[in-house]
Amino acid sequence: MDQTQSSICYSELMNSSESSLFRNEFEKNVKGFNRLPQHILLKIFSHLNEKDLHTVQQVCQRWKQGALNPSLWKNLKIQKLRTTGSVNMALQKIWMFGQLEKVYIKDVIEASALLRQVYRCLPNLQYLIIRYCNNLSAQTVRAVLRKCKQLKMLDLKGTTFKDSSIFDELPRLNYLKILNLSDNGNLTTKDMVDISLNCRNLEEFYVSSIRYDSSREQLTDEDCSFIVSNMSNNLKGFFIDGATLTDQCFQIKNNALNAVAECCPKLKKLIIKSCKNITDISCLQKCDSLAILNIAFCLKLSIDNFLPIQASIHIIFVDNGENLKKLEASLKEMPSNIKIRICHSQFRKSFEDYRIV
Secondary structure (H helix, E strand, O other): OOHHHHHHHHHHHHHHHHHHHHHHHHHHHOOHHHHOOHHHHHHHHOOOOHHHHHHHOOOOHHHHHHHOOHHHOOEEEEEOOOOHHHHHHHHHHHHHOOOOOEEEEEOOOOHHHHHHHHHHHOOOOOEEEEEOOOOOOHHHHHHHHHHOOOOOEEEOOOOOOOOHHHHHHHHHOOOOOEEEOOOOOOOOHHHHHHHHHHOOOOOEEEEOOOOOOOOOOOOEHHHHHHHHHHOOOOOOEEEEOHHHOOOOOOEOOHHHHHHHHHHOOOOOEEEOOOOOOOOOOHHHHHOOOOOEEEOOOOOOOOOHHHOOOOOOOOEEEEEOOHHHHHHHHHHHHOOOOOEEEEEOOOOOOOEEEEOOO
């Protein structure tokens, strides 16, 4: 061994010894959480949510190292990124946290780059939420659906595609339970029918806008009945918001609701907000598991035949009108644990809890 190599080895040994001595001395002096073994620290951090994990990284280098352990990260929320630098940081996190189960992307530039990273790094992803992301190519989304075959939830609220071919990939997702296509202006009745035929395992289906086609009436009673009956085996949540739908493209009446009651024995959540042609909901008494019901702004609806409210319902949403008065009078006579929430707007998610005096 020559003198140069000898001096390098000696220097490394001294540095290692000094580092070891310093570390031992440090461990003798530190107190509290800093003395916990790393596996105990990770156990504590496993009870923190994403926001808290970001916070504890600021405490010290050791906590930062622990908080960035990939095993702690199951959820990642990415929203309102406006610079390339911030997008690059998000890309790095997706790469680092290979055990993510849920990714939430909202209002982000370069969302396609994030999704490409998702399908490269997260083949076992279970929950994907992409909301209000513009300039997102259907080709990229199709690639995600082909790679992430374990998806249980796909939420595309406010993310619109002119190319409806992404719906052709949905039947490949054997575990898909929740599909949210709200605020998608290019969704057609045909798309909804195709989804109902091909995605028989859906448990929750959300729609709030469809494309108007002057050649025919859109989303009639018959259409809705057909869609519901095809998803009936497992359907637990059904959401149709009529606030953003015109009379020309939205003709759901009582027959569609009868189909829901007859075909969906497992139904737990029903939202028919602003469905102005529905007049009677007494058929819902057949839904023994129904827990959440939203009938706000159903202008022609009278709940007389639905009172008293069945015991399975825990939360009911209504607007500040005649149905609220009737509901209040009924609950005064027969007190129950039902929570009433008053909706203030047809177009925004705005409500408050109502207390019966």
